[in-house]
Amino acid sequence: MPVIHRISRYVLIGAATILLAACAGQKEPAQKLLQDIDSTVTAASAEAAKYVPDRLADVQSKLAALKASFDKQDYAAVLTGAPPVLNAAQDLATAAATKKDEVLKSLSDSWSVLAASIPDEVAAVQARIDLLGKKSGKKMAAGIDLDAAKAAQGDAGSLWSKAQAAFAAGNLDEAVSTAKAVQAKIAGAAASLKLNLPAGSAAPAQ
Numbered sequence: 001m002p003v004i005h006r007i008s009r010y011v012l013i014g015a016a017t018i019l020l021a022a023c024a025g026q027k028e029p030a031q032k033l034l035q036d037i038d039s040t041v042t043a044a045s046a047e048a049a050k051y052v053p054d055r056l057a058d059v060q061s062k063l064a065a066l067k068a069s070f071d072k073q074d075y076a077a078v079l080t081g082a083p084p085v086l087n088a089a090q091d092l093a094t095a096a097a098t099k100k101d102e103v104l105k106s107l108s109d110s111w112s113v114l115a116a117s118i119p120d121e122v123a124a125v126q127a128r129i130d131l132l133g134k135k136s137g138k139k140m141a142a143g144i145d146l147d148a149a150k151a152a153q154g155d156a157g158s159l160w161s162k163a164q165a166a167f168a169a170g171n172l173d174e175a176v177s178t179a180k181a182v183q184a185k186i187a188g189a190a191a192s193l194k195l196n197l198p199a200g201s202a203a204p205a206q
Contacts, residue, residue, distance in 0.1 A: 030079050033066075034066060034067060034082065036086055037063050037085055041059055041060065041063065041092065044092040045092075047096040047100065051095075051096040051100050051103065052096050055088070055091075056092060059085060059092060062085045063085060066085060104172060107172040107173060111167060111172060111179065114163075114182075118182055118186070121186045121197055122157065124195070125156075125189045125195065128193045128195045129149055129153060129189075132146055132193065144193055144194055146192070148192040149190075149192035149193045150189075152185045152186070152189035152192065153185070155185045159178055159185060160178075160179070160182045162178050163176075163178035
């Protein structure tokens with residue numbers, strides 16, 4: 001019996017040694033995979049957070065789970081689960097670039113429409129203000145809040161300059177959002193003047 005016990009003990013020790021060696025052999029490649037995923041996510045995170053935030057969050061969640069497995073020394077789980085997560089991480093940059101192109105095209109199209117219509121709208125409102133400000137237009141100005149219209153028109157002019165500066169600087173997002181604010185001001189001025197602009201004009205673009 002003592003001999004059998006000794007043999008059994010040696011077998012168990014040998015099995016444990018083999019298992020530890022296997023784990024040790026898996027640790028380094030598992031760690032390397034995690035580092036690759038981490039660096040890939042970091043490189044893509046700025047654009048991905050802006051254009052494909054859901055995909056970024058999904059990859060980050062899966063990476064966190066892999067790191068938890070690594071901390072538990074479950075290197076086999078990391079080696080099995082990491083490759084698809086690495087692929088997803090590598091796809092982030094491409095997905096973000098594609099979405100960015102779509103967004104920029106949409107903004108560019110919106111700017112083209114706004115830039116074509118706003119100057120005429122501003123001119124129409126200014127012409128109405130000038131007319132009602134003249135002595136001959138006093139009767140027409142009855143019941144009209146000319147001061148409010150002038151204030152809104154002044155704000156529109158300032159905002160339009162800001163929008164054009166943003167566009168010149170290549171900041172399409174700010175240029176379009178500011179141009180929409182210009183249209184809102186023009187709409188307010190036109191309403192104060194009881195002026196009907198062409199259909200679709202001076203309404204904030206969607």
